[in-house]
Amino acid sequence: MPSVHKIGILGAGRVGTALARLALTAGYEVSVATARPPAEIALLLEIMAPGAKPETAKALVASSDIVILALPLSKYATLRPDLFAGKIVIDAMNYWPPVDGAIAEFEGVASSSEIIQRHLPGALLVRSFNHMGYHEIEQEARPQGDPDRRALAVAGDDAEARALVAAFIDRLGYDPVDAGRLAASRRFGVGTPIFGAGYGREEVAGLLSAARAVA
């Protein structure tokens, strides 16, 4: 498996900056891009994620081993599909109509990540992080073996991408739980028992297989 050194995060909101700090703490090189020119988020990053580098989205995607999507879901169409061909991409977003409003193309049984994958057909898309609140993601990180360590479900169609993302999650301080193919991400989206709950590995694995049984 290729090794992962550089993490690129698209979005400098609450989720993006929390993940940037977490990845920096775990020893990764981190850069962040938004729709604004890099200079406009320099101060924000200097204070909210010291050590993270502001970049353009294009340069960030090209140079990162893993790209994390942490932008508002409604802006997904601004992502240029050609940039993402062959890239490992973590989708940390959610379709959350009561909070963010309804978007026609996300209505239906498919998870929002499946829609994102259709928009970025060349990306090795993996969904994770979406079921944990941004205000918990830093404070709940724990070393391997800690009895209070929480779990994050991981779903994606490419097994190697899933494994690389799992290793990244483990290094950040969470137990990755392999949920299988991307369609399985329906089992840890908004409205599922896993969403926002904060469970450990066995509970998440159990809830995922319980959902598989009824699906």
Place this chain on the structure above:
Amino acid sequence: MELGIYSFGDVQKDAATGKLGSTADAMRNLLEAIQLADQVGLDFFGIGEHHTREMPASAATVVLGAAASTTRTIRLGSAVTVLSTDDPVRVYQQFATLDALSNGRAEIVAGRGSSTESFPLFGHSLNDYDELYAEKLDLLLKIDESETITWQGKFRPALDNALIVPRPDSGSLPIWLATGGNPHSSVRAGLLGLPISYAIIGGQANRFAPLAELYRRAASQADASEKVKISIASPGFVGEDAAKAKDIFWMHWHAAMEQIGKIRGFAPPPRFHYDKEASGDGALFAGDPEEIAERVVKLHGSIGHMRQFFQTDVGQMPHREFLRSIELLGTRVKPLVDAELGAHRPAMEKTDAVGA
């Protein structure tokens, strides 16, 4: 340090039958709560716009207007005005009227609101969330600058040399930018030289310290350091006995989380989660007067805010519990906080000390 209360006009519930009280009663209870807050010496009361059966405070300025004539010193504001779905002209007219009737005590706390029921109600699309807010804030600030305005935008008919009255005695209204912690909002408030109001409603409260720093740095970049002002809005409940206060607030906070979780599709947090956040550096300020005072002072050490105000009546809390908490906040918590930080230090911001 200023202390205060904010409320969404929570409807009470009959303990015996479980039946919800009337929304009209809730508005009268809200007025009574503001009057008591004034009597016990609290500094601020904010009403947060909501449009639900449990939280019917949809017309804040009407309630605040009634309070203006029956209170003496308490400052009266929104918490928040959902500016994205309102007309800035109307918002300004209402708050300027309130300011006149209260002799200069009105404040606008403008936000996007975390509840979204006002969007379909007033015919706005959540997909325009960012754009709507940016445009309306721009208009509101321009109206505050001058009595006549010429303006055009995308979401409201253009204004051609329009007169917006009444005008506040002091020349302008306090307009706070409210945010739940998106870093871009702290940058925006700093660059605009606006006071900022952080809603810290979960997790660890001191995680907002870097945001406060970002806000100060952005203000300094815009040469607006003298305008820096930070307030914090958090859930909170004060009781005589710490353990009992935490139990009472748990019951109502949990009920509120269950209601919101049902709508938004998340599981309500368990008790151990609540206990963690209702102590130490957590965002839930439930406890006895000494504990709450101590935690407010500690948070002040990391954020340097000049005001903290609490949402107490959540999850159909009995009105008497709400009033008792207001009383304790004014009579017991406030003196303790004042003893530590000094009374009313609106200019206490850290950055002011630098050149002094």
